[in-house]
Amino acid sequence: MMQTYLDEFSQSLGEKEIILIMDQAGWHKSKDLVIPKNIDIWFLPPYSPELNPVERLWKTIKKNTLHNRLYDTLKQLEKAVVDYFDTLTHEVMRQLCTCSYI
Numbered sequence: 001m002m003q004t005y006l007d008e009f010s011q012s013l014g015e016k017e018i019i020l021i022m023d024q025a026g027w028h029k030s031k032d033l034v035i036p037k038n039i040d041i042w043f044l045p046p047y048s049p050e051l052n053p054v055e056r057l058w059k060t061i062k063k064n065t066l067h068n069r070l071y072d073t074l075k076q077l078e079k080a081v082v083d084y085f086d087t088l089t090h091e092v093m094r095q096l097c098t099c100s101y102i
Contacts, residue, residue, distance in 0.1 A: 002027045010036035023052055053097040060096060
């Protein structure tokens with residue numbers, strides 16, 4: 001799946017070149033991955049979720065959809081997460097995911 005993501009993301013970029021910052025999950029570092037020429041991957045240091053902006057977003061989503069809640073079905077959980085995500089404004093997303101070091 002990571003290879004499919006990289007290939008499709010690369011195609012969507014056209015001639016643009018980007019730096020993709022990722023954690024060191026095993027599927028991000030697989031020796032079988034072929035990194036497209038227009039993507040340069042930089043890895044965060046191991047065990048440093050505080051440096052990964054998306055971790056703050058996940059923490060907020062979990063706090064507002066999982067904490068002290070019980071869902072009878074996976075569909076109910078999925079709906080709660082999607083409904084909460086839909087309430088997040090661009091400004092809130094910017095506040096959660098902006099890092100001075102990036």
